[in-house]
Amino acid sequence: MRQKAIDLFIKTFNQQYDVYPLSVKERDNCYFFLLKDKEKKYLAVAGKPADLQRLNFSTKKEKKISDGELDLLFKICHMTHENLSQLQLIFKYLKPTCSKKFPEPSFGTGDRLGIATPAHIQAFKGKNIFPILAQLSTREITRTESSLQRVMDNAIWGCFEMGFEGPFGSDADHIKDLDNLQEAINCGFTLYTLDPSDYINNDIAKYSKSELKQKYQELPERHEIEKRYLDREFNIGKEKLSFGQDSLAEIVLTYGEAIKYIVKFYKFLKEKNKEDFELEVSIDETPGPTSPLAHLWIVSELQYRGVSFQNLAPHFIGDWEKGIEYVGDINTFKKELELHCQIVSHVGGYKLSLHSGSDKFSVYPIFASETGNLFHIKTAGTSWLEAAKTVSLCQPDLYREIHNFALTCFERDRFSYQLTTDLKKIPDIERLKDEELVTLFSNNNARQLIHITYGSILRERDEEGRYRFKDRIYQTLFTYEKAHYQAVAEHIKGHLDLLSL
Numbered sequence: 001m002r003q004k005a006i007d008l009f010i011k012t013f014n015q016q017y018d019v020y021p022l023s024v025k026e027r028d029n030c031y032f033f034l035l036k037d038k039e040k041k042y043l044a045v046a047g048k049p050a051d052l053q054r055l056n057f058s059t060k061k062e063k064k065i066s067d068g069e070l071d072l073l074f075k076i077c078h079m080t081h082e083n084l085s086q087l088q089l090i091f092k093y094l095k096p097t098c099s100k101k102f103p104e105p106s107f108g109t110g111d112r113l114g115i116a117t118p119a120h121i122q123a124f125k126g127k128n129i130f131p132i133l134a135q136l137s138t139r140e141i142t143r144t145e146s147s148l149q150r151v152m153d154n155a156i157w158g159c160f161e162m163g164f165e166g167p168f169g170s171d172a173d174h175i176k177d178l179d180n181l182q183e184a185i186n187c188g189f190t191l192y193t194l195d196p197s198d199y200i201n202n203d204i205a206k207y208s209k210s211e212l213k214q215k216y217q218e219l220p221e222r223h224e225i226e227k228r229y230l231d232r233e234f235n236i237g238k239e240k241l242s243f244g245q246d247s248l249a250e251i252v253l254t255y256g257e258a259i260k261y262i263v264k265f266y267k268f269l270k271e272k273n274k275e276d277f278e279l280e281v282s283i284d285e286t287p288g289p290t291s292p293l294a295h296l297w298i299v300s301e302l303q304y305r306g307v308s309f310q311n312l313a314p315h316f317i318g319d320w321e322k323g324i325e326y327v328g329d330i331n332t333f334k335k336e337l338e339l340h341c342q343i344v345s346h347v348g349g350y351k352l353s354l355h356s357g358s359d360k361f362s363v364y365p366i367f368a369s370e371t372g373n374l375f376h377i378k379t380a381g382t383s384w385l386e387a388a389k390t391v392s393l394c395q396p397d398l399y400r401e402i403h404n405f406a407l408t409c410f411e412r413d414r415f416s417y418q419l420t421t422d423l424k425k426i427p428d429i430e431r432l433k434d435e436e437l438v439t440l441f442s443n444n445n446a447r448q449l450i451h452i453t454y455g456s457i458l459r460e461r462d463e464e465g466r467y468r469f470k471d472r473i474y475q476t477l478f479t480y481e482k483a484h485y486q487a488v489a490e491h492i493k494g495h496l497d498l499l500s501l
């Protein structure tokens, strides 16, 4: 019956469309599937006219077909938010859930272009890792001119395309203000990553001892805090951690305001969000690493203040540059991670989250084993790099234009990142043959060039206000969809393989 309906559809529309076979779903004698013509994807809904009447899909065009045996109405619909909401009413699994309901570790696959979810789903196949498929930071959303709703919708359409029945999560990443938080709640996000970096005082190390003392003594809450921490010893694994006057003052002055921010945002979430949710506290965007002692203080303070959080993203020791391997001494990282993990088991109730996780292959096995599989990892830019790599393979001329443009905006765009990129070490693309362009994606400097200039590339317009690259990038990836999906899926799978113990 199902196959017959699809065959009839293809025959009726004269092979104008390709059906995504995995997407075909049946419910109450109606069929739902995704298809594409030469330019776009659509949702198709098919069934007996009486059955379809109950459903509220807005339709682009429809056709009645009768072949004697079957009497069906086919509706072709745009992939709008409203139509997606209708689908979600029918297929409840198209809604994100909290990873905390599941024992396995979680992994976020940010998708800057909003078309990579099907590839991400392929990568997760057979892995015991909870996928967070909708995930984009506030910064990425601004730079790609997207929105939280679009990030969510794109991921869910991707699930539908693959016939994926979940579970999956959704992460409103690096939320910094209440408007953003409210928007994320409205969109039904399940994981909220709060980023208090604007409230972290990064200047403490520059203070003199007397300045530090003076600033600390001005804090009205210091007596309360001292009662809880000063000169107390915490047995963390084999180590004893204790807060002396100076170290406590330093930590409180650095993170005190950030804690207040988290408490405020958490209360807001509890009040406004009636659904189950989970919280990540991200303190990774600081100039220096989070010391184990600071970690202990932050989580103890959050728990004391009644904040229930599931993930903590410290700034781990070493350099976490975008899109390339870990830079630093891996043994030092391992040793310090051990201590962080012991704090997690001492305090309990949350897992460690690793940001800028793209391409940190050497770190993964250590991170998985040290945390005892109690971890979350985020990647995003690496999927964009695979998209750009696909463009270089399928439309070399377009890639050359993008590359040359990226070189002109790198210096401006690098300000929000800690990078050691040396543009001089990128081969001159005029000297590369088309088929050699792909080698740029094995060059760390070229990777970072494309990784961080994505926003400028996607937003650049010509004199007439048309996008200079964006539409052509999407068109290329649409035409060469299989190649794009394959590149992304293999690359993400390469990450996940290292995490499967």
Ligand SMILES: [Zn+2]
Binding pocket: 174, 282, 284, 285, 313, 355, 356
């Ligand atoms: Zn982060």
